[in-house]
Amino acid sequence: MIIYGVGLLAGCMLIGVYAGDLVGLLFGIDANVGGVGIAMLILMVVSNYGPLKVSIKPITAEGITFWNAMYIPIVIAMAAKQNVFAAISSGWLAICAGFLAVALSFLMIPILVRFSDKTDEKV
Amino acid sequence: MSLLLDVLEKNALITAFVVVALVLWFSNLLAKKLFAGKIHGSAIALVVGLTLAYVGGLFTGGDKGLADITMFSGLGILGGAMFRDFAIVATAYGAELDALKRAGWIGSLSVLVGVVLSFFIGALVAIVAGFEDAVSVTTIGAGTATFIVGPVTGSALGADSSVIALSIAAGLVKSIVVMIGTPLVAKRIGLNDARSAMVFGGLMGTNSGVAAGLAATDPKLVPYGAMTATFYTGVGCLIVPSLLYFLVSLVL
Numbered sequence: 001m002i003i004y005g006v007g008l009l010a011g012c013m014l015i016g017v018y019a020g021d022l023v024g025l026l027f028g029i030d031a032n033v034g035g036v037g038i039a040m041l042i043l044m045v046v047s048n049y050g051p052l053k054v055s056i057k058p059i060t061a062e063g064i065t066f067w068n069a070m071y072i073p074i075v076i077a078m079a080a081k082q083n084v085f086a087a088i089s090s091g092w093l094a095i096c097a098g099f100l101a102v103a104l105s106f107l108m109i110p111i112l113v114r115f116s117d118k119t120d121e122k123v
Numbered sequence: 124m125s126l127l128l129d130v131l132e133k134n135a136l137i138t139a140f141v142v143v144a145l146v147l148w149f150s151n152l153l154a155k156k157l158f159a160g161k162i163h164g165s166a167i168a169l170v171v172g173l174t175l176a177y178v179g180g181l182f183t184g185g186d187k188g189l190a191d192i193t194m195f196s197g198l199g200i201l202g203g204a205m206f207r208d209f210a211i212v213a214t215a216y217g218a219e220l221d222a223l224k225r226a227g228w229i230g231s232l233s234v235l236v237g238v239v240l241s242f243f244i245g246a247l248v249a250i251v252a253g254f255e256d257a258v259s260v261t262t263i264g265a266g267t268a269t270f271i272v273g274p275v276t277g278s279a280l281g282a283d284s285s286v287i288a289l290s291i292a293a294g295l296v297k298s299i300v301v302m303i304g305t306p307l308v309a310k311r312i313g314l315n316d317a318r319s320a321m322v323f324g325g326l327m328g329t330n331s332g333v334a335a336g337l338a339a340t341d342p343k344l345v346p347y348g349a350m351t352a353t354f355y356t357g358v359g360c361l362i363v364p365s366l367l368y369f370l371v372s373l374v375l
Contacts, residue, residue: 013212024357030275033357036208036330037350040215041223047216067213072165072342073143074210075335077202079172079302080142081190082331085180087299090292097248097267098296101241102304105326108236109312112322116229 005056005063012043131194139197146171166306166339173299204330211334211349218346222317229318230351233325238359241268241328242367245293250375257372259286264371265363266290267297269329272359279364298332305336314340317347324348328355 013036020035027033043064046054056064087094131138150171151164158167176188185191190199200206223230245267249260262282266273266289273290276282282290305323309315314323324333324347333352337345 009209009213009216013209016212017208020353020357024360027357027361029357029360031271031357031360033361034354036211037353039208039212040218040346040350040353041220043212043215044218044220044223048220061216064213064216067210068216070206071210071214071334071345072168072338073140073147074201074206075338076143076146076165076168076172077139077198078207078331079169079202079335080146080175080179080195080198081188081202082173082176082299083180083186083295084173084177084188084299086186087292087295088177090289090296093248093252093263094266094289094292095296097245097263097293098298099300100248101244101267101293101297102300102327104240104244105237106304106308106312108233108240108326109314109319109322112229112233112236112326113313113319116226116318116322119229 002059002063002066005060005065006067007063008046008054008056008060009043009064009067012046013039015039016042128194132196135194135197136200137197138194139201142195142198143201146175163306163339165342166303169302169335169339173302207331207334211330211345211353214342214346214349219317222347223321223350226318226321226347230321230325231354233322234328234351234354234358237326237328237355238268238272238362239367240326241297242359242363245290246371254286255375257368257375258282260375261363261368261371262286262290263293264367265359266293268294268359268363269356270294270298271356272363275360276364276368280368294329297327298329301327301329301332302335302339305332306339309340314344317344320344320347321351325351325355328352328359330356 016039017035019038020032023033024031147168150168154164179189183191189195242264246260246264249263258280262277265276270291277287333348337348
């Protein structure tokens with residue numbers, strides 16, 4: 001049944017977010033640390049590997065792949081609810097800081113990728 | 124007419140489905156006819172969405188873009204953190220665990236580099252703008268990391284509320300620039316595989332920016348970028364109000 005897939009996905013997310021909150025609590029910070037990432041790992045492990053593996057029938061998988069396909073529409077809705085007005089009218093300090101941070105981070109991508117190439121070769 | 128509006132308002136989430144479908148349909152049409160497939164339909168849809176958000180903010184004065192207009196309030200639900208995270212987790216289905224393992228260490232390193240880099244850029248801009256106290260400079264640097272780290276740091280250090288607002292704005296600008304900029308520069312910076320996507324997610328850190336930027340570039344990369352980005356805010360909240368604040372207070 002499709003709901004099994006949706007339920008599995010939802011269960012993974014809740015466990016992951018809970019774990020992320022616990023990690024935050026452990027470090028004494030008021031933030032979720034990697035909850036969504038942990039949820040993704042749980043889903044990948046449960047659907048692929050080892051003794052935990054559950055066999056997912058195609059119809060069950062549809063409950064997950066539907067939400068996978070809804071990703072872009074959700075992102076568009078997310079764009080439409082951003083506080084763009086505040087961002088644009090916030091003055092040059094915020095715009096400079098945000099813009100420069102992104103520009104330099106973009107430049108760091110090839111540098112870090114090359115760095116990992118070199119390190120992997122040595123191993 | 125008011126009856127129709129009533130229906131749209133009462134079924135806000137359903138209205139949001141129709142609005143998003145129309146935006147995507149229109150954008151895909153533009154991508155095909157006007158840009159001959161050179162620009163991704165979802166990249167255009169993203170710009171349309173952000174433009175609508177600007178218009179919404181202009182007319183309502185609220186902080187949720189188009190979703191502040193009652194008729195479009197469903198966009199706030201559909202585009203909220205709950206559904207966003209749910210869909211991001213769904214993208215992990217079919218992603219390769221091996222690719223994650225191989226690039227895990229460089230992904231983790233990029234989170235640290237990303238937080239520190241964005242923080243110091245924000246802090247430097249704050250100093251250039253004339254801020255001289257460590258608390259304000261740290262808060263603005265924190266907001267430049269993400270708009271969640273900003274207020275968390277600001278309230279922990281007791282920053283002025285106008286400074287906290289500024290730090291949130293810096294984070295907002297960052298996430299919007301990532302959304303629009305990523306598909307434009309993806310080729311030039313070699314953002315084309317699982318590893319570069321993990322580095323990208325770690326460096327940028329803004330969940331919404333990374334989610335949207337990768338969606339408009341290549342949806343296959345989403346799980347890898349989202350995976351590292353999800354640790355960014357936590358790492359930021361951990362090291363900015365402690366270690367990085369300490370460093371700033373040594374200098375100022």
